[in-house]
Amino acid sequence: MATEKLSPGLPAPAASRPYAKAHHGYGKRTAPGQRPARAADFALLPERERYVAGYVDRLPDGGAMDVKSLAKALPLYGQMAVGSALRALGVAGHLRRVRCQVVEAGQSRWVTRTYWSRTARDSAWWDTFTRNGGHQTSPCAEPAPSAAPPPPRTADAVPSPAPSPAPAEQSSSPVVPQQRTAAEETPAGPSPAYLALARLGRREPRLALSAADCALLEEAAAAWLERGVDTEYLTRALTAGLPSHVDSPVGFVRRRLRDKIPPRLPAAPSPAASDVPVRRVLMECTECGVPGPPEALPDGLCRSCRTPSPEAGAPTPVEVPEQRDIHALVGSLRNLMQAP
Structure with missing residues (x-):
């Protein structure tokens, strides 16, 4: 009787949900100059922020970074919790939202892009990167396609040795002037x-x-x-x-x-200043999305979002009403009651 062979291996996990992709030109963008990924990344962050940061770090460039998309992909937390985690990650120096104004062909549009850095950066680094792109490319510039890398060199691809010079005995023949090639003798077409x-x-x-x-x-x-x-x-x-x-x-x-000879056309005029694409860069508050210059949003937060809210248990001051003439008030009420 044949016996069933049991395999000790675990079943293959189900295929993960594909990442939500943002519209072209939006979504996540990786900041330059980061260190390689390590197992101890984000270890100093709280559990919720560490969970969100690990997902965002694995998110490919162009992935959706809005709160709604992240909350849909992260089942442990809702939109409010994800928004709070993104705010904390911005304060920690891992995230900034940049708004760029692009003017092309007489049309203006604003593009919001979220930049992510595995390595925590301070506000001075983010301000410099927002202005000049961290000495690389402008945050508003589209990434240029990288050139294809050269093919890897294998062990079999050994360069052939250079031909050795002819022996001296073979060079005793008289020197013959170099003849012109057929291409040189052929007249131009x-x-x-x-x-x-x-x-x-x-x-x-x-x-x-x-x-x-x-x-x-x-x-x-x-x-x-x-x-x-x-x-x-x-x-x-x-x-x-x-x-x-x-x-x-x-x-x-x-x-x-x-x-019928055609006229000479004048040289094409240089593009006017109004025709050149104009790019303005502003940083957005990670909490409320208010735009502003980079120096006005330290840690990625505007002034109102940086101001701590009053504690829930703190007593609310009660305004004391001014002293009023009770007799005059009662007299006016009597007159109103006697009116037809």
Whole structure:
């Protein structure tokens, strides 16, 4: 009788939920100059902040960093707890929210990006990074695609040794002058203006030109190309509106090359200051999202969020009402009651 073979291995865990991805240009961005990940990262933080920081640190760049998305991915805490944890992580120097104004093609938009640093940074470092991107790239600049790394060098890819010089006995033959190669002897090909004139007869038989005609008109056709037009524009201008019969193709083309030559276009003006993309950078309060200059938000918090709230058990001062004339008050009430 066959017996069932039991495996001591544990069943494979279920596939984890994919990370929520933010819109293009938003979401998490990793700050530069961090140390490699270690097992003791965030060990000094409280349990809730350590739990949220571990998830955010594993989150890839571009992942959603808003409170709602994080609370949906972290089942142990709700939105208020996650928001408080992000505030504490900002005070600890791991997180900053940066708002960038980007003006392109006459349209302005604000982009909020969340920067994360595994290594805790002080407010001075974050202020410098917000202004000039930490000596690397501007926080508002899109990351440029990195170049592909060179292929790894394997042990089999051994460089071949350089050829050893010929023995002295073999160099006793007389020195022969170096001959010119065939490429040097081959004359340069025809110019684009010459080719455009040579193809006129294939496109329009009434303007068929000989080799001598093309050489004669080549300089006049090259003047067209120097003014910024291409050979297709030149061909259309020469073949448009032809009469039913052309007695002298070379004379007809010479006349059109002289009379219809396009004007010289002025050089393209340099872009005005208003056309250059404008980027302004502001830091956002981690707690309430109020924007401001980096120096006005130490630890990533605005002034109102840094001010400690009054304790819940503290007695609230009661305003004492001013002394009033009781007799006058009673008299006025009697008069009101007697009124119709």
